[in-house]
Amino acid sequence: MTLESCGLLFWNLFMTHQSRVVFIGVSVIQGYVAHSAEISFRQRFKAQNDVAFTRERTESILNTLMPVMVVEELRDFSISQEFPSHHYRNATIAQSDLCGFTRLASTRRPEEVVEFIGELFGLFDELTDKHEVYKVETVGDAYIAGQAEAPLTFKNSPLCVVRFGLEMVQKTNKWSRDRKEQVSCRVGVHSGECIGGIVGTEMQRYHLFGKLMTEVEVLESTAPEGRVQVSRACKDAVDKQLRLEGMSESLMFEERLEETLRTSKGEEHSYDEDSDSFKFISNLVGPQNIFPV
Template sequence: MTQESRVVFIGVSIVQGYVAHSAEVSLRQRFKAKRAVELTHERTESILNTLMPVMVVEDLRDISLSQGFPSHHYRHATIAQSDLCGFTKLASTRRPEEVVEFIGELFGLFDQLTDKYEVYKVETVGDAYIAGQAEAPLTHKNSPMSVVRFGLDMVQETNKWSRRKGEQVSCRVGVHSGECIGGIVGTEMQRYHLFGKLMTEVEVLESTAPEGRVQVSQACKDAVDKQMRLEGLSKSLAMFEERSEETLRTSKGEEHSYDEVGGRTFVVRSYAHYQP
């Protein structure tokens, strides 16, 4: 091979190597860009699924913006609302960072329970946690028994957390069944909310529940009894104790009549052995 041929060969090799390197760099950049888009999409989906029911998110993909956001009438919803007893007093003696950490830990435990019982986390208001089930598209599963168990487990997890931390915090829960409306509200910070008399009444059930207990309405008890009959379960699995007081009272002494929540209420004494 002549000197001139060697120079040409080396030049061609260098050019080919440069082209191959450029192609490799371009391929990697395209892969990184594609992966970044995929991760962004996954994060967006994850955020959407925490702000709205999964089936509602799926429905949104099939409609145009000109159609507006869908709303839903739920005829058989069961909603639980909890409140942390003693947390306000605890918060007044701690640094803001500690308060945020504590509420984050407790609500993190409740979030795990929503996955366990397949309930939809509606919202949190201060130290109140609201979640429940209904027919599609709110949740795939609609089991009043599961929502009551969810409430019992919130009480239990709070007690465990308190013992672990050496704090005096407990949880009370109200559970109610009935009709409500669901829909997306907001323009910039959109969220799927539930509205109606049911949501007002479950707040009364929560605020008048005994500390460390779960209080259910007559409608919720009826829904549980119906589910047990349909599933052939023994009534001994769910034991409700009717409240004997003349009126319902909050921890602040505010009085409510039983008529405000659709009749007499019950405290859940036991829910042993049933596994949803």
């Protein structure tokens, strides 16, 4: 006799009608409970995955809005505490401007303008990863990035920031040739002190403040198109790094001989305005000299 036939015999001989009803009812309830438990398990599993995905995305967004070490610092702060601020004594910051982009944008559809700036800034973003440079912010078609001591960046190399600026020029030139457009890039690079901190209550970001930021903007605005202009302070910082690290890399600096520096809008800036670190602006770095010679 098979197990199935034994069960059927037991059902017919020993179970009353009432018992059968109870048995069926219990079985239905157990099945429903098991089904509900399975659905609950699946929902919990999906919720956990969603939470993990959201946490990863939040972490990724935070790491683009703020330096990684600042994000780590924030985890140790309570809600009642003020956001941390930092005094950087050895920062090197680069600021670029896209020459000809405003004219190009005036002749194109909005979606094309967004596409173009997205492509160019995407190239610059790749360079920040390559040179371990922190992207501070973008203002219009200006791109600002740099390095300093912790917690801004893990690495602090004036040479890397200068290389970053040189490659921004190269990448823009290649993009312009490939697109058959008339767009170039000019970059200013400066070294000195600045303050970093989180500001605002909405759309909070980590910003840098101080004369350094004002001066690097002047360096950028007075740089010739397609060139990287550095301050004397930046050149000295690069030379010091090369000397201390025993590096043989050679960059060709060309001294500016004009009496004043002039922006594309005709504004003039003297070499000795505002601060001691700024008055020595006198050097150009040729983009052709990005690699050791």
